[in-house]
Amino acid sequence: MGGPSRDMPHATSRAAVLDVIRAAGTISRVRLIEATGFTGATISTVVRRLIDDGLVTEVGRAESTGGKPRTLLALNESSRYAVGIHLDHSGITYVLTDLGGSVVARMSRAGVGTDDPPVVVARMADAVHKLVQGVGISPDLVLGLGLVAPGPLTPSSGMRLTPPTMRHWEEFPLDQALAEAVGLPVILENDATAAALGEHWSGVMRDAASFAALYIGTGIGSGLMIDGASYRGGSGNAGEIGHICLDANGPDCWCGARGCTEALAGPAAVVTQARADANIARAAGLTQGPGGQRPSVAADFDAVARAARLGDTGARDLLETSARWLALAARTLANIMDLEHLVLTGPSLAIAGSFYLPIVQEELDRAFFARAAHPVRVRLSASPATAPAIGAATMMLRAELVPLRQNGIPLPGTYGEAESTAPATAPARAGR
Structure with missing residues (x-):
């Protein structure tokens, strides 16, 4: 069974x-005891409360x-449900997911x-309300918003160093403003980690507790999962492979450095x-729009990719050159983290x-340092x-329902203390 192990630092x-139930799909109480190391009495008490709260159900034998x-x-x-929002210069994507993460x-x-x-x-607050109303679920079942x-982000919510297209967002307390506008808790994170x-x-x-996600949106980054937990670094900006140097004499990057992965391989x-x-x-079909305006970088990049898929050799060569630069960054990340799994x-x-x-x-098969010990399996995301x-x-689902210890310190109600956690109820509103 993939997912969490008995060594994961859950808060309760x-x-x-x-x-464990989430990761398994379906599981018996006996298997829960084996997977967690808890006593039968603890499993019985916890499962009963999860069923009473409506989070878990018995589905047969x-x-x-x-x-x-x-x-x-x-x-x-x-x-339970949660809203996810991806904020970018080129577009804002909203999803409503159920407890299992299905859209x-x-x-x-x-x-x-x-x-x-x-x-x-x-605009975002109005869109969230319409999204929830459109599927006819009770707003009380929505735990909150992930944004x-x-x-890079800062612990105080400001985006102190932003891409050039979003410089007017520097220092804006984004999560606080949205929480007040929507009336729900909001968690802010960078896109690759999410x-x-x-x-x-x-x-x-x-099915993998440890892996890296190599992310390409408007820019390039990566998110790291270690033993089922996100590794965020000191300020939540771990995994910025878009800004490691691949060519010391390469082009200038908006971050202030030269020869970064993003400057060489990014969509721009x-x-x-x-x-x-x-x-x-x-x-x-890269033409200027009305008034000399151009489509977004994301739209233009998609147009180049479509041309490559239709057989244009020039467009294909550009993408393959970008991919070779990206592969060097991926190998660096794999060497540092000793990865076994990478998802694009x-x-x-x-x-x-x-x-x-x-x-x-191909690059990881050829030159990954630990390739004699194990390969790195690369997959493409399904969505x-x-x-x-x-x-x-x-x-938001994880923060509200399966929280981890803070900074590695066990919180009250750690393993074996099944009685210590209050039942999950409708979420408190912003300002709780």
Whole structure:
């Protein structure tokens, strides 16, 4: 069984049991004892309370192996919901997920553009209310909002160092403003870390407790999962492989360095080269819009990827060059983390992923330092376009229902103290 182990730093026994049930899909009480190391009495008490709270349900019996058939447990996936929001300059994606991380509803709206942050927050709050109302569920079942944006972020909520297109968001207390506008708790995270958590909770990596998610949206980053927990670093910005140097004499990057992965391999670099080549620009339909305005980098990158898939050799060469640079960064990450699993995800890989996957896999097969001990298996996300938003919703599900210890310190109600956690109820509103 993949997912959490008995060594995971869950804050409570309740959180540990619920997480094991989630990861297993269906599981008996006997298997819960084996998976967690808890006593039968503890499992009995925790499971009973989870059933009473509507989070877990009995779903039938396992095949008999000679004794009485064991009753199977599963998440009651329609018992709680969370909203995930991916905020980007080129667009804002909203998803509503159930307790299991499955998408119940989704929608996309215009990006932040040049609007002032308070104006965008008001738009976002209105979209969240319409999303929930549109599926007819009770707002009381919505635990809160996960919100992700391009990093780096700061612990005080401000985006102190933002991409050039979002400089007017620097120092804006985004999560606080949205919590006040929506009336629900909000968690803020960078997009790559959220995408990794989403892949672990409900995506192609749900069977792997440790892996990295290599993320391409407007920029490039990575999220790290270690033993089922996100590794965030000192400020929540771990995994910024988009800003490791691949060429000391390479092009300037917006972060202030030179030769970064993002400057060499990112969507903006691919689009710039495509526009500089008349044949590729024509094949991809890269034309200026009304008033000389151009589509977003994300839209142009998708156009180049579509041209490559339709057989344009110039467009394909650009993507393969980008993929080779990205593969070097992936090898660096794999060497540092001694990875066994890597998932490629993010909106820019929704169309272009098939060009990147074989090149990254080939580089790791050829030059990964520990390849004699084990390979690195590279997979493509099943939902790269919405992975950040799904991961954002997952953040709220995990924070509310399966919290981990803070800074490695056991909280009251750790393993074996099943009575210590209050039942999960309708979430408190902002300002709790």
